[in-house]
Amino acid sequence: MSVRNVLQGISLLGIAILAALSLLFISADWLRHLGGPLGSFGTDLFAAILSGGEWVDDTVGTRVFQHAFTWRSVSTGILIGIVGPLVGTFLVHRQMALIGETLAHTAFAGVAVGVLLAGLTPLSGSSDELVFIALIVSAVAALGLQWLTAHTDSYGDVPIAIVLTGSFAVGTLLISWGRDISPIPIEIEDFLFGSLAIVTPEGTRLVAVLTVVVVGLVVVNYKQFLFITFDEQAAQVARLNVSGYNSLLIVMTAVVVVGAMQILGVILVAGLLVIPAAAASQLGKSFRETLVLSVIFGQLSVLLGLAFAVSVDLPPGGAIIVAAIIIYLIAITVSDRAIGQISVH
């Protein structure tokens, strides 16, 4: 076993522990609202985690970890730092890098639909309702986009550009109209650029569920996704259900985008899908290794970005993406050096 493998193994183990802790916190946060023994277990666990946070605050000299909302945003960040690059790696190598951006824009249209519905129906228009409506609109748009690209015979960027701008256009119209009749003061900026403030318990729970489902689907269908990504026609000859897997991948992308949008914002969310995958591709020797590296880089970006954003009180989305780009630049430099070494020998 090489040093390289050991390092990757340790990083993956660290990420798995972080993910488990995140899921534990989110479960406690959910259970404590239930009655009975489960509810009291949740309440105790929740209190224990927060007092652990207090201890961290006292030790490190911060004043953030004692608050539930910090835990919510950090655990959401950790989970999207896993699923974003996981899905993104397949997208990048299918030359569908801009799909994430497009689906984020359709999710924005979904938020606008939610704002409007809040004005017209008894819906409250809380941010978790908006996120849920965005999820549905984005998933439907994902299938629509796939239909469009299938009928224009490639994942060309023309249908992408049309859907990207089109959904944003619809979104701006709906949101301006909805603002007049809707009872809720909607902070568009939070949805555009991401905010820790819109990470609600329900939004966090949504991310937890989608993480478990998406990771499970990728594990179960890894071979099929790999074959189709690498050589779609040969996969078709091997009688894999190519269009079925394509639909699954694109709907998974829509779901991940909506989950990640809460922290990263509509405009920046695609970066978490694409940039760590691009950095990993510079260094990966096999596809499996590339996938592992992209998750490691995604997680590093999220943790560094969140730490910076929380410490200086700036939006997390921008900080996470800048961190990802720094890692990408380092990856390019390192891989150039690696190629240089080979050519010297």
Place this chain on the structure above:
Amino acid sequence: MSTVIDIQNLSYSYGNTLALEDISLTVDEGSFLGLIGPNGSGKTTLLHLMIGLKRPDEGTVTLFGEPAHAFEEGERIGYVSQRATDRGESMPVSVRETVLMGRFPHVGHRRISDEDHVIVDEALERVGITDLEDRAISALSGGQRQRTFIARALASEADLLALDEPTVGVDAESRTEFYDMLDELNQEGITILLIEHDVDILTEHVDKVACLNQRLFHHGDTVSFLESDAIAEAYGPTSRVIAHDHP
């Protein structure tokens, strides 16, 4: 000798453009069929119809006794497309991972077993790329890359290989080695369908030729093809240069 592919009165159009018209031919088990014709003559379309990637507009295509488009045993067909290596240029995939893909139709959603790995080892050895197994596909020469794709077909235990201009961009020496390897595989009983634009190479290796340009101009053994005027008819009057190569 049983029939692998049976085509009867096949026609196929892209919208209003007729690509193939009234084609009938059969491919016997163990044969090595070369498809030849000018650019845009419908060779690739015919190959796709043969392996069930497309459905005929008219007529029938039977693959291993079933309608080709409904044929389910994908592992029996090894396919190397013209564009097979495009993705490999940028996507970090190792040689072993690529060959392992040949096992995927067998494996489905279960785990890859030791037995699968043994079959992959044998396929890598058979085409002589065992020492390259950890290399990225993008780091290989054109010839090595095509060997990898053949190894993938061997790993899937295919009894039919469909190759669409497999040696475009491969140097002359590697190309000769590649075709010698195909000859060996064919002698071991694998049926091969090959599209190749170089008539000399094609006729040196295949035992049957189908010469087409929308219609089928010749289908038969290589000797009768070289004696016929099929090339001149299929390519039209500008084909004299090619025809002179074959006295």
